[in-house]
Amino acid sequence: MDPVSIALIGCGIITRSAHQPALTALGGRVRLVATVDTDPEAARHAAEPFGARVTDIEGALADPAVEAVLIATPESCHAEQVIAAAKAGKHVMCEKPIAPTLEEADxxxxxxxAAGIVFMVAHSRRFTRRYMDVAADLSSGRIGQVRLVRENERRPQGFGPGGVQTFRPGHWTGDPKQTLGIALLAGIHEADIINWxxxxxxxxxxxRHAVTTPGNQGVPDFxxxxxxxxxxxxxxxxIGRMQPPGYPAVHQLEIYGTQGAIRARDHDCQSLVRHDAAGAHHPESLSLNLSGGQTYVRQLAAFVDAIRSGQTLAVTPQDARLALAVTLAAIESAETGRRIAVKAAS
Incomplete structure (x- = not known):
C-alpha cells in the first residue's frame, strides 16, 4: 500500500515534539513532502530530515503530490486552513481545538x-494507552454507571521542548487576538475526556478562570x-500550566461509578526524581506527557488507516465539536459568573 503523502502546516512546538517523531516512527506508511510555516527557519528545520520541500499553504494545497495535510497552527487559523484544504481535496488532520467558535466548527x-475527505481532529488523549484502557473498562461495565469524572492537569512554567514561556508577550499563547487561553489550549482535552x-x-x-502569569496580557492561564x-x-x-519550575507535569484522573472506581495519574509512572538546592526535578515528565507510549504514533496511524482502509475514527469531528461546546460554555461561565447551557449541534 502506498504511503500517504503529507504536508505539515505549522512547524512549531507540537510539530517538533510530537508530530515529527510520529512521522518518523510510521516510516513507510507516511511520507512528508512539504512543510509550511510563517517562520521559514522552522519550516526548513521540519523539512530537512525528510527531504521535504518548504512552501506556502497555497503551494501545498495546489501540489498533486500532497494527499493530506497535518495542520498544527493556532486555533484562530484552523477554519480557513481546513476549509481550504477540503476544497482542494486534501484529507485533514487538525490539531485541537477544532476551532475557536462553534460556527467555524460547523x-x-x-x-x-461536502468534499468527501477524512477530517480528524487531533485529540491525542484518545490515543494515550491508559485512557484507552479506562475507556475499555467503562465500556465493559466494570465500575457500573459513571457518576463522577474528574480530570486535573498541572504543568510547570516553561514545560516543553526548549522551555518556551507560554502566556507571555511574544508567544501566540499570550496574544488575546490569537487565543482564548487555557480553556482551548488545554481545557479542550479535559472536556473531551470528560465527555468520552x-x-x-x-x-x-x-x-472560573484567572490570569496568574506576570506580564500576561489578559489571556487566562488557569x-x-x-x-x-x-x-x-x-x-x-x-487546569493550570504555570506551576513553579521543576513541578512535574501531572494529569490526575478519577472516575467513580455505581460499582467501583478508577484512578490514574502521571507521576505514578515516573521512575526518576532528582533533588538539589533548587528543589525537585522530574526529567521524565516531558517524554511521558508527549509520547505517552506511542500516543502520537497511534494517532497518526489512525488517520492513515481512515484514509487507506476507511477505518472509523476514534474521535469524530462531532466529538471535537462537543468538546468545543463544553469549553466555550466554560469560558462564558467564567466571564459572566453564570451557569451556561451547552449548545447542541445545529
Missing part, C-alpha cells in the same frame, strides 16, 4: 463532508469547571 465539518468517559449529553457548565450531564453524572476539571 463550517469546517460541512466543508469536509461520561458517555452522556453535557447539559450545563459552571466555571481554569476550573464542572459539567452536568443529562443522566445526572458530573464532570470536573482544574
Amino acid at each position: 463550517d469546517m465539518i460541512a466543508a469536509c463532508d 468517559f461520561a458517555s452522556a449529553r453535557p447539559v450545563t457548565v459552571v466555571a 481554569l476550573s469547571f464542572a459539567v452536568r450531564f443529562d443522566n445526572g453524572a458530573i464532570g470536573t476539571s482544574e
Whole structure:
C-alpha cells in the first residue's frame, strides 16, 4: 500500500515534539513532502530530515503530490486552513481545538463532508494507552454507571521542548487576538475526556478562570469547571500550566461509578526524581506527557488507516465539536459568573 503523502502546516512546538517523531516512527506508511510555516527557519528545520520541500499553504494545497495535510497552527487559523484544504481535496488532520467558535466548527465539518475527505481532529488523549484502557473498562461495565469524572492537569512554567514561556508577550499563547487561553489550549482535552468517559449529553457548565502569569496580557492561564450531564453524572476539571519550575507535569484522573472506581495519574509512572538546592526535578515528565507510549504514533496511524482502509475514527469531528461546546460554555461561565447551557449541534 502506498504511503500517504503529507504536508505539515505549522512547524512549531507540537510539530517538533510530537508530530515529527510520529512521522518518523510510521516510516513507510507516511511520507512528508512539504512543510509550511510563517517562520521559514522552522519550516526548513521540519523539512530537512525528510527531504521535504518548504512552501506556502497555497503551494501545498495546489501540489498533486500532497494527499493530506497535518495542520498544527493556532486555533484562530484552523477554519480557513481546513476549509481550504477540503476544497482542494486534501484529507485533514487538525490539531485541537477544532476551532475557536462553534460556527467555524460547523463550517469546517460541512466543508469536509461536502468534499468527501477524512477530517480528524487531533485529540491525542484518545490515543494515550491508559485512557484507552479506562475507556475499555467503562465500556465493559466494570465500575457500573459513571457518576463522577474528574480530570486535573498541572504543568510547570516553561514545560516543553526548549522551555518556551507560554502566556507571555511574544508567544501566540499570550496574544488575546490569537487565543482564548487555557480553556482551548488545554481545557479542550479535559472536556473531551470528560465527555468520552461520561458517555452522556453535557447539559450545563459552571466555571472560573484567572490570569496568574506576570506580564500576561489578559489571556487566562488557569481554569476550573464542572459539567452536568443529562443522566445526572458530573464532570470536573482544574487546569493550570504555570506551576513553579521543576513541578512535574501531572494529569490526575478519577472516575467513580455505581460499582467501583478508577484512578490514574502521571507521576505514578515516573521512575526518576532528582533533588538539589533548587528543589525537585522530574526529567521524565516531558517524554511521558508527549509520547505517552506511542500516543502520537497511534494517532497518526489512525488517520492513515481512515484514509487507506476507511477505518472509523476514534474521535469524530462531532466529538471535537462537543468538546468545543463544553469549553466555550466554560469560558462564558467564567466571564459572566453564570451557569451556561451547552449548545447542541445545529
